[in-house]
Structure formats: structure tokens, C-alpha cells
Amino acid sequence: MKFNPLQTIREAKAQDKDPEFLAMMCQNDVRASLACGLFAIVIGIAGVFGSDAHKATMQVIPVLPANAIYLFLITYNVPAVFLSLYSLKNDIWLNTKLIMRLTFIHILINMFFGCATIFSTQTGSSFYFETVLIIAPLAMLPVYRISSLLIVFIGGCILLMTMVKSAGIYIGWQDQYDIFLFFIFCIFIALSRRQWFLKQFQQEMKLREMNRLLHTKSRTDALTKLPNRTALYEDFSSFHGKYICAAMMDIDDFKNINDSKGHDAGDEMLQYLGHTLESIFPVGCYRYGGDEFLILFTQGSEAQFASKLTELQEKFHKSGESITIGYAYGNISGERELRSIITSADNNLYIQKKTKKGGLRGSAF
Numbered sequence: 508m509k510f511n512p513l514q515t516i517r518e519a520k521a522q523d524k525d526p527e528f529l530a531m532m533c534q535n536d537v538r539a540s541l542a543c544g545l546f547a548i549v550i551g552i553a554g555v556f557g558s559d560a561h562k563a564t565m566q567v568i569p570v571l572p573a574n575a576i577y578l579f580l581i582t583y584n585v586p587a588v589f590l591s592l593y594s595l596k597n598d599i600w601l602n603t604k605l606i607m608r609l610t611f612i613h614i615l616i617n618m619f620f621g622c623a624t625i626f627s628t629q630t631g632s633s634f635y636f637e638t639v640l641i642i643a644p645l646a647m648l649p650v651y652r653i654s655s656l657l658i659v660f661i662g663g664c665i666l667l668m669t670m671v672k673s674a675g676i677y678i679g680w681q682d683q684y685d686i687f688l689f690f691i692f693c694i695f696i697a698l699s700r701r702q703w704f705l706k707q708f709q710q711e712m713k714l715r716e717m718n719r720l721l722h723t724k725s726r727t728d729a730l731t732k733l734p735n736r737t738a739l740y741e742d743f744s745s746f747h748g749k750y751i752c753a754a755m756m757d758i759d760d761f762k763n764i765n766d767s768k769g770h771d772a773g774d775e776m777l778q779y780l781g782h783t784l785e786s787i788f789p790v791g792c793y794r795y796g797g798d799e800f801l802i803l804f805t806q807g808s809e810a811q812f813a814s815k816l817t818e819l820q821e822k823f824h825k826s827g828e829s830i831t832i833g834y835a836y837g838n839i840s841g842e843r844e845l846r847s848i849i850t851s852a853d854n855n856l857y858i859q860k861k862t863k864k865g866g867l868r869g870s871a872f
Contacts, residue, residue, distance in 0.1 A: 526603070528708055532650045533603045534595075535704065536610045539648035541591035544584040546644050547617055550637060551580035554627060568674045573627035580620050587613055611655055614645055618659055621645075622667040625674070634678060635686050638667065646693035650704045656697050664690040728794040730774055731781030739793045739801065743842050751845070751872075752804040752812035754834035755852040759864040761798040764828065773798075776828060783822050787815050801849065802834075809836045809869070816867055829865035831856060837872030848872045 554577035594606065621641030628634050642663065651659065664687065671678055726738035734742070758764070758776060765773040777798060784792045784800060791803040804812050816832050823830050833855030835848050851872050859868035 527712070528705075529603050529607070531708055531711075532704070533606050533610075536607060536649045537591050537594050539644075539650075540610045540613050541588055541595070542648055543614070543617055543644045544588040544591065547580050547584045547620065547641055548588065550624075550641060551577040551584070554580070554624075554637070558627065558629075568626045568628065568676060570674065571623075571626045573629070576620070576623055576627045579623075583616060583620070610649070611659075614649060614659060615662075617641060618645060618663045619666065622663060622670055625667070625670055634671070634676075635682065635689075638686075639689060642689075642693060646696040647700060649697075650701050651697055653701075656694065656701070660690050660694050660697065728781075731778055731794050733781045733785070733792050733794045733800075735794055736796060739795075743845055746803055746805065746839060746845055747841055749805050749839055750837070751839045751848055752802075752807075752809055752834060752836040753848045753852045753872075754802040754804070754812070754816055754832055754869075755795065755849070755856045756800050756802075756830045756832040757856070758798045759829045759831055759860075776826065779826055780823060780830065783819060787819050787822070801852075809871075812836065813867070813869060820865070820867065824865075831860045831864050832867045833857065833859050834867075834869040835872045836869065844872075 555574055558573040558577065621638050624637040624641065625634050627637070645659065667686065668683075671683075726734055726741065728735040758780060761773065761776070764776060777794075780798075780800065781792075781794065784802070788802050788804065791805065793801045793803075795801040802816075804815075812834065816834065820830055820832065833852050835851035835855060837844075837848060839845050839848060851870065855868045855870055859866045862868075
């Protein structure tokens, strides 16, 4: 993947305003905070045992006891680790910005402890070994905002150099140069990590959108653009516990239309009925199959429903054809009763077609 710092900064400014991106970044940073905290605890425990070992030598900078640095690392990070675990387990992301601020503070504190490990350096050992061990995960795991990234690593570099100078210890130019390069490398790694995370987020959003479109397509009738029977079954639970008016209808003599005028004319008739249905009933319309359509109405009384069905018949009659409608109405408590009321509406449709096509017949469920 080609790395372009300017493009990274431009994309960062845009993506940092996206709530979904911030939520995903927040979850990543809590996990990163957990990993960095655990790693710091391991370093602290190892340092305590190392400082008390019989082969341990004198401290180069005896300002603070070596064990104090390691105990601070352990004491601070143990509750921070448990807080991170609690956040992950309970999925607490209600205040994304607050959690991100807390993880940022956690990283800053560990940066401070990482720099402070120079005070535990023993005679003959490296000043910066433990510092590098603690700071490296801070560059590799979290996903930073650009401003936060610069604060952490430029600030950390300045803090470390200040500690070394204030301690009055001479450190060779090569070591100073190497630690400076280390912080520059950390900035590059953190920027690369953010760029990778951004690409991953964009791919996930594309995948979600594709899944959403596929789901919508699976629920939609290709000809009329109305919800299909699959959508009806998925929507069943939304009608439970409601007063329902259910209507079944079909186009009279639809087979004759196909035979005499062709299937294209039949398709146009189905599309016209679907469009007319949606204009009167914006929600609750389904293409049930063939030339049959279903309406599940929950926004009014039986009288209002019957009035709208009459309006539908009158509008559709302008096409030169007619529709017959059967409907049923009543209170529904569950899926079994919902299926029964649809069957009752279908039965009324059948009876009405036998009596007179183009009519309307309803009954209580």
C-alpha cells in the first residue's frame, strides 16, 4: 500500500467527523489501551524482580528507587486494564469522545512512565531499552488523530531529553541521535497504522452498503418495486399486538390481458397497480404473488380502510381494467392470527369474485 502523508492528513480531517469511524476507532483504542497496559504491567513485574536480583548493580541515576518506577507502572496500569476489560465486555460506547480522551490520557501517562524508566537504569546497562519497549506498542496499536499523534511522540521525545538533561548524565551523541530517530520512526508507524485502519474502515463501510443493498433487493419485487413475500414474512413481528385491516386483491381477468395484449401489457398493468397502491397506502403494501397484492393497514379504522380501498378501485379503473378486493379486520396478537386474517381476506376475495368482479367485500376477523 502506497503511503502518502498529505493524503493521510486530508482523509484524517474528513474521517474524524464521521461518527461511525470514531466509534470504530474508539473500540480499537480501548483494545490497544488494554494491550499496552498489560505489556507495561509485564515490564513492571520483570523490572521489580530484576532490580532485586543478586546480580543487580548500582543505579546510574539514584534520584528515585528503581522499584518505585516499576511499582508505579504496575499500580497505575492494573486498574486501567480492568477498566478497559469492563468497557469491552459491556460494550460501553455511549460517549465516544469521552472514552477516546481517557484512552489518550492513558497513553500519555504510559509515555511518561516509559521515559521515566531511565531512572531505573543500572550501571553497565542501556538507558533506553525499557523506554523503547514501552513506547513501541504505543506507536503500533492505537489509532491516533493527527494532532494527538504529534502531541504524544514529539512531547515524549522532548520529555525524555529533558529528563536526561535534568539528571545531569552524559549520554553519547549516537545514543541521543538513535532515540530521536526512534521517535521519528514511531510517528511514521502511527501514521501508517492510521492509514491502514482508514482503508479497513472504508472497506467495511462498502461491505455494509453492499449487504444493505442485497438485503433490500431480496425484499423487493423487481417489477413493481413493492416489498415481496420475503419482506412480508420478515415484517410479521411488527404487526403483532395491533389492530389490523388486511386486504387481498387481484386484477380481474388478468390472464386474458396477457393472452390478448401480451405479457408486456400485463407487466405494465401490474406496475400501474403497484404505483397506485403506494400512492394511497405508503406503507404496508406487498406483492403477494402473480397478480395478487396484499395490504396490511394499521393507521385507522375499518371504515377509513374501506374508503381508501374504494378510492384505489376508482383510480385503477382509469386504466380500463378492474380489481376485486376482499378484506378482513380485527386485533392480532401473534403470527398465527396474522396468517389467519390474511387467509380470511383471501377467502373474501374469492367469494366476491364469484359474486361480482370489481367489487369489495369485508368481514370482521
